[in-house]
Amino acid sequence: MSLAELTDVVPGKRIIYIRKSVVTSALDYAKGNPSDEVVGVFRAYDEWPFQEFIPITNILEEKGGEYKVHPQEIMDAIKDTKIIKKDSNCDVMFFHTHPNWLAYPSMTDINEAAFQGYYSIYSIKYDEFNAFYFDGIMWKPRVLCVC
Secondary structure, three states: OOOOHHHHHOOOEEEEEEEEHHHHHHHHHHOOOOOOOOEEEEEEEOOEEEEEEEEEOOOOOOOOOOEEEEEHHHHHHHHOOOOOOOOOOOOEEEEEOOOOOOOOOOOHHHOOOOOOOOEEEEEHHHHHHHEEOHHHOOOOEEEEEOO
């Protein structure tokens, strides 16, 4: 059973498991650039938990409130995941920060989400970390379980 099936179909299973060391890596990366939106990808192999963080370069010169991912880096990070290959054993959750806003999807996030799947947002200002499943239409909140 896939991660999407477990979190969207089975009642009560709306939890995303992620290793504490991976969250620490992502948040340290974010806090190292507190005024910029930073971007990355979490990866999970064989379903649970998310166990790897890959930083992705924000190629915008003015990064304060927006980001644009480095095209080759993002493709390298997701090329062998379920986003691209449906039979892959690797799931992905996109990550970015909001330096001065809450950890909820902004209008830009809502309008520019490129893939159906998992997204996470960390608010540097409010020290808040949230996750969502984007089904192509709606952003559905998820519970993050750091283990």
